[in-house]
Amino acid sequence: xxxxxxxxxxxxxxxxxxxxxxxxxxxxxxxxxxxxxxxxxxxxxxxxxxxxxxxxxxxxxxxxxxxxxxxxxxxxxxxxxxxxxxxxxxxxxxxxxxxxxxxxxxxxxxxxxxxxxxxxxxxxxxxxxxxxxxxxxxxxxxxxxxxxxxxxxxxxxxxxxxxxxxxxxxxxxxxxxxxxxxxxxxxxxxxxxxxxxxxxxxxxxxxxxxxxxxxxxxxxxxxxxxxxxxxxxxxxxxxxxx
Amino acid sequence: xxxxxxxxxxxxxxxxxxxxxxxxxxxxxxxxxxxxxxxxxxxxxxxxxxxxxxxxxxxxxxxxxxxxxxxxxxxxxxxxxxxxxxxxxxxxxxxxxxxxxxxxxxxxxxxxxx
Numbered sequence: 001x002x003x004x005x006x007x008x009x010x011x012x013x014x015x016x017x018x019x020x021x022x023x024x025x026x027x028x029x030x031x032x033x034x035x036x037x038x039x040x041x042x043x044x045x046x047x048x049x050x051x052x053x054x055x056x057x058x059x060x061x062x063x064x065x066x067x068x069x070x071x072x073x074x075x076x077x078x079x080x081x082x083x084x085x086x087x088x089x090x091x092x093x094x095x096x097x098x099x100x101x102x103x104x105x106x107x108x109x110x111x112x113x114x115x116x117x118x119x120x121x122x123x124x125x126x127x128x129x130x131x132x133x134x135x136x137x138x139x140x141x142x143x144x145x146x147x148x149x150x151x152x153x154x155x156x157x158x159x160x161x162x163x164x165x166x167x168x169x170x171x172x173x174x175x176x177x178x179x180x181x182x183x184x185x186x187x188x189x190x191x192x193x194x195x196x197x198x199x200x201x202x203x204x205x206x207x208x209x210x211x212x213x214x215x216x217x218x219x220x221x222x223x224x225x226x227x228x229x230x231x232x233x234x235x236x237x238x239x240x241x242x
Numbered sequence: 243x244x245x246x247x248x249x250x251x252x253x254x255x256x257x258x259x260x261x262x263x264x265x266x267x268x269x270x271x272x273x274x275x276x277x278x279x280x281x282x283x284x285x286x287x288x289x290x291x292x293x294x295x296x297x298x299x300x301x302x303x304x305x306x307x308x309x310x311x312x313x314x315x316x317x318x319x320x321x322x323x324x325x326x327x328x329x330x331x332x333x334x335x336x337x338x339x340x341x342x343x344x345x346x347x348x349x350x351x352x353x354x355x356x
Binding site for chain 2: 008010011023043051055061069073076077078094101104112113137138146150180181184187207
């Protein structure tokens with residue numbers, strides 16, 4: 001009963017925070033500058049509404065909720081991957097060569113995830129939807145976790161001065177690493193009751209934590225991303241015309 | 243060309259790490275009623291109905307070792323999972339042939355009397 005209450009509280013808090021963040025981005029008119037965050041928040045809200053409706057209408061254990069939940073999870077994982085791509089783009093803003101390398105890497109990772117997930121289909125053609133969706137979602141989720149960690153290390157390595165990006169990446173890290181760590185705890189403790197309860201709450205709790213970190217980063221931390229270095233030729237042309 | 247090869251290798255490393263982390267973290271936890279899948283969102287996670295995949299399942303009956311990267315097939319009930327006999331004796335023998343079970347009623351070895 002208490003865990004049900006907690007999960008409902010987390011669900012509504014999540015929907016409210018997503019809507020508030022989207023409203024904030026639209027109000028300050030920066031949704032174009034922060035396309036990654038805007039797209040991800042929009043996907044979260046777009047997934048939360050049919051999920052909430054199906055949960056209310058059919059219940060937690062219904063097949064309808066099951067299919068809606070995991071179907072919308074596909075949308076969320078894809079937008080999470082796009083978000084990581086946008087973050088890589090922002091981190092390599094002044095590093096053209098590095099961005100070329102990162103872009104190729106992201107494309108290869110996506111193709112490999114599709115390939116590895118499709119391998120499962122060769123064994124289980126009869127149950128295409130659940131198996132492929134599960135495999136693809138889970139593989140892409142963990143690929144995003146690894147890529148996000150790599151991005152954080154890259155930010156440390158290049159001594160990035162973009163504090164806001166650092167916080168946004170940390171938020172995504174909470175989102176991805178939290179449930180994974182809890183699942184590992186469940187595994188280690190052989191599914192003790194507390195670990196099971198924690199596991200059922202970990203996914204919504206970590207998503208909410210990410211949203212709160214993002215809210216802090218967007219509202220309180222100044223966007224100190226470095227300006228784009230203009231090509232020397234353009235500067236030279238300006239000087240000569242003057 | 244060299245850059246592409248290095249990038250492809252790095253991408254392979256990323257995907258291998260991701261799959262390994264997934265296997266370690268979620269691969270073998272298939273406890274009843276516990277979702278062993280990670281997801282995104284603040285909505286409650288639906289329970290996985292019976293028959294749906296929730297990661298590679300461990301088989302508690304497996305007592306065998308195997309070589310290879312393929313999943314080990316489960317040992318069906320009734321199949322031997324190591325040398326056993328019906329009266330619970332552990333017999334040692336020489337040779338590569340399977341040890342025959344001791345038939346019921348076979349006299350147990352006498353305990354040495356002091």
